[in-house]
Amino acid sequence: MVKSALQRLRNSLRKRQEAPLLVPARGRVGTPKISVLGVDHTYANEVAALHDVTLDVHPGEFLCLLGPSGCGKTTLLYALAGAFKPSGGDIRIDGRPVAGPSPSRLLMFQEPALFPWLTVEQNVRFALGGVNGLSRRERSVRAYEFLHLVNLDGFENALPHQLSGGMRMRASLARALAMNPAVLLMDEPFSPLDAETRSQMHDLLQRIWMRSHKTVVFVTHNVREALVLGDRVVVMAARPGRILWDLEVHLPRPRDPDDQQVVDLSRKIREALRQAEGMRPDRERA
Amino acid sequence: MRAALVLVLLAGAWELLASLGPWPHYLFPAASDVASALWRLARSGALGAATLKSLSRLGQGYLVSAALGVPLGVALARSPLLRAAVKPLVMGLQALPSICWLPLSLLWFGLSEAAILFVVIMGSLLAVAIAAEDAVAGIPPILLDVSGTLGVRGPRLYGGVLLPAALPGILTGLKLGWSFAWRALMAGELLFVSGGLGQLLTLGRDLLDVAQVMAVMLAIVAVGVAVDRLLFRSLEQRVRRRWGLQGTA
Numbered sequence: 001m002v003k004s005a006l007q008r009l010r011n012s013l014r015k016r017q018e019a020p021l022l023v024p025a026r027g028r029v030g031t032p033k034i035s036v037l038g039v040d041h042t043y044a045n046e047v048a049a050l051h052d053v054t055l056d057v058h059p060g061e062f063l064c065l066l067g068p069s070g071c072g073k074t075t076l077l078y079a080l081a082g083a084f085k086p087s088g089g090d091i092r093i094d095g096r097p098v099a100g101p102s103p104s105r106l107l108m109f110q111e112p113a114l115f116p117w118l119t120v121e122q123n124v125r126f127a128l129g130g131v132n133g134l135s136r137r138e139r140s141v142r143a144y145e146f147l148h149l150v151n152l153d154g155f156e157n158a159l160p161h162q163l164s165g166g167m168r169m170r171a172s173l174a175r176a177l178a179m180n181p182a183v184l185l186m187d188e189p190f191s192p193l194d195a196e197t198r199s200q201m202h203d204l205l206q207r208i209w210m211r212s213h214k215t216v217v218f219v220t221h222n223v224r225e226a227l228v229l230g231d232r233v234v235v236m237a238a239r240p241g242r243i244l245w246d247l248e249v250h251l252p253r254p255r256d257p258d259d260q261q262v263v264d265l266s267r268k269i270r271e272a273l274r275q276a277e278g279m280r281p282d283r284e285r286a
Numbered sequence: 287m288r289a290a291l292v293l294v295l296l297a298g299a300w301e302l303l304a305s306l307g308p309w310p311h312y313l314f315p316a317a318s319d320v321a322s323a324l325w326r327l328a329r330s331g332a333l334g335a336a337t338l339k340s341l342s343r344l345g346q347g348y349l350v351s352a353a354l355g356v357p358l359g360v361a362l363a364r365s366p367l368l369r370a371a372v373k374p375l376v377m378g379l380q381a382l383p384s385i386c387w388l389p390l391s392l393l394w395f396g397l398s399e400a401a402i403l404f405v406v407i408m409g410s411l412l413a414v415a416i417a418a419e420d421a422v423a424g425i426p427p428i429l430l431d432v433s434g435t436l437g438v439r440g441p442r443l444y445g446g447v448l449l450p451a452a453l454p455g456i457l458t459g460l461k462l463g464w465s466f467a468w469r470a471l472m473a474g475e476l477l478f479v480s481g482g483l484g485q486l487l488t489l490g491r492d493l494l495d496v497a498q499v500m501a502v503m504l505a506i507v508a509v510g511v512a513v514d515r516l517l518f519r520s521l522e523q524r525v526r527r528r529w530g531l532q533g534t535a
Contacts, residue, residue: 081435103437113432116530117450126446130437161530179436 022265025232025246031095032056033215034080034183039089041075041241048240049075050086055234055243057183060213064220064230066269068277072241073219074187080217081107081185093183103130106181108189112172114160120147120171121156127175146178147171149208166197170204177208186218190225199257202228206254223266223273224257235269237276244276315497323497324504332486333505340471340482341509343399347406348467352460355411359418359459360448373419376412384409384470388477402474409470410463417459421452454525461518468510483509 034057041050065073124143150170190198235245304316327333387408395401475484490498
């Protein structure tokens with residue numbers, strides 16, 4: 001009796017331990033924030049950058065597009081931003097077709113892209129100039145509020161070139177968040193940063209995201225970065241650019257790139273990617 | 287300090303050369319003669335009046351060419367059609383020495399202020415426009431991309447992003463335009479009598495007063511250098527520092 005109960009407990013414990021941390025994403029009810037349906041894109045040089053890509057992103061989801069260079073992840077992101085029109089398929093955000101760039105689908109680039117002649121605070125305030133119904137004073141208050149959020153207190157009046165790379169990226173993040181976009185699109189924004197600064201940015205972004213639950217699409221080629229940041233990791237492959245796997249990440253937040261589970265999972269994904277791509281295992285370490 | 291010493295030595299050599307050389311003294315006056323001619327011109331008020339006259343002409347002509355040249359350059363950079371159609375014309379006319387506009391100008395405007403202003407404007411406008419076009423075309427694409435995603439367009443894009451982003455290059459163009467305008471003005475003033483430093487130069491020639499000719503040449507150089515140093519150099523430095531284009535001192 002006691003023995004069998006113990007056994008049962010042990011089994012259930014083992015089961016909990018083995019509860020999968022990474023599972024195929026399930027469909028969800030409710031209108032998706034972003035809906036990508038059968039999108040194809042072929043560049044002028046006949047390379048199929050995207051082939052029949054279908055993807056739903058739910059409100060408040062942090063989705064990472066992961067894949068080697070040339071897999072079309074950036075192409076997909078820019079299509080979401082409305083930077084160009086894909087040759088086929090349908091992209092809708094909040095049910096409306098995407099047409100042209102808009103601050104409601106804000107794109108963050110691989111560089112901070114601050115205006116060098118404006119101070120940090122002026123950069124945020126200038127961006128807010130396009131938001132209707134904000135007074136001068138409200139813009140300034142909002143700029144200070146978001147610069148505080150990214151820990152840039154005291155640097156409001158610094159010029160971008162007086163800041164470190166990480167601080168510039170934080171200023172850029174503050175500018176993007178202050179615009180309060182419906183969707184935040186990020187194109188490998190932390191890849192130029194050194195490992196330590198990048199890890200701080202991961203912390204910061206997770207903290208901000210846990211508070212605001214903004215819908216984020218984040219492009220990266222770094223598997224660990226995707227696992228640290230994403231609720232969902234969509235793995236893509238090249239030639240033609242397509243979705244391989246759509247995975248949900250069940251890890252407690254905040255996560256760190258050096259967490260054992262992150263390291264293990266990232267190894268698994270890398271190996272699976274190599275097999276899928278038919279690459280030799282000794283090539284390239286992400 | 288050392289540079290000043292070299293200058294003094296050069297003036298001394300000039301003085302010696304003038305008194306020892308085989309050439310007639312009235313054709314190659316000594317440095318001291320030139321200095322006293324300069325002093326004479328300055329004291330009589332002729333130099334001051336002529337400088338003021340030239341500068342006011344230059345100011346008017348230059349303002350017009352800056353006010354037209356910068357927008358023309360921006361338009362050239364932003365409109366592919368305009369660039370294809372108008373840019374070859376602009377480049378071609380820019381190669382024309384400014385004084386070649388004088389005959390046309392005299393026919394159109396007669397012997398008037400307007401004629402000389404026209405020469406000054408045509409002499410500098412295109413240089414300003416070409417520099418402004420280069421500056422706008424050279425704006426880092428990322429700044430245009432980020433403007434697009436932030437929803438910055440229309441007047442806010444032109445006034446808030448394009449002009450400030452191109453400002454360092456535009457300033458270089460304005461400086462170049464200034465020196466072109468100055469040359470065009472002197473050429474114009476030399477060719478028809480109308481007051482100004484150029485005319486003072488011609489007057490020296492007519493009076494066979496080489497010392498006066500040299501003195502006025504010195505004054506012309508001095509005005510050019512002064513404007514370059516006082517106005518453009520400091521403006522350029524401030525802009526470059528603010529834009530982060532050079533180390534912050």
